[in-house]
Amino acid sequence: MSELSMSAMGDVGAVFHRPDKSLIKVGSAPLQEMLRHRQVSQTEPEAGGVLLGRLIECTWDVVVDEVTAPGHRDRRWRHGFFRSRGRAQRRIREAWIESQQTRNYLGEWHTHPQDHPVPSKVDLADWARIVAKSRFEQDSLIFLIVGRKSVEAWELHKGGILPFRLIPGWD
Ligand SMILES: [Zn+2]
Secondary structure, eight states, X not given: OOHHHHHHHHHHOEEEEOTTOOEEEEOHHHHHHHHTTOOOSSSOOOOEEEEEEEEOTTSXXXXXXXXXXXXXXXXXXXXXXXXXXXXXXXHHHHHHHHTTSOOEEEEEXXXXXXXXXXXXXXXXXXXXXXHHHSOOSSSEEEEEXXXXXXXXXXXEETTOSSOEEEEESOO
């Protein structure tokens, strides 16, 4: 996502694509929620949560419809975020039931105090652990990092170690 579009993007959501052109869409409401936690001040700690949404049938497209906000049990530092398990886990379950099994756990998001965020070694290790340990039906999970000037996305497949970056934009 370019810097130029950052001011307007909350209204329309965001789109990323894979090399095969399939799309990862982030709705406007979940995007706005994440942008609210951008680390624009000097002291703001990292924030994060889980991504929930739809796997579009007969395509590889994914739509993020909801994100959870940080809870009081999460541990938050300027350069670090550790999500406590219980609250998000409850929301994942609740959303699954409420939606007649259409709102799925899709991955994780967190913020970085960087203009254009890149995953840290800790992030890469975390993501590999999450993909290995979490229960989900699809082949991969999505990981978003919300920077000060752009939001970046990566995808990590089951059995994978290194995530690949998803390309921002329509095509
Ligand atoms: Zn990080």
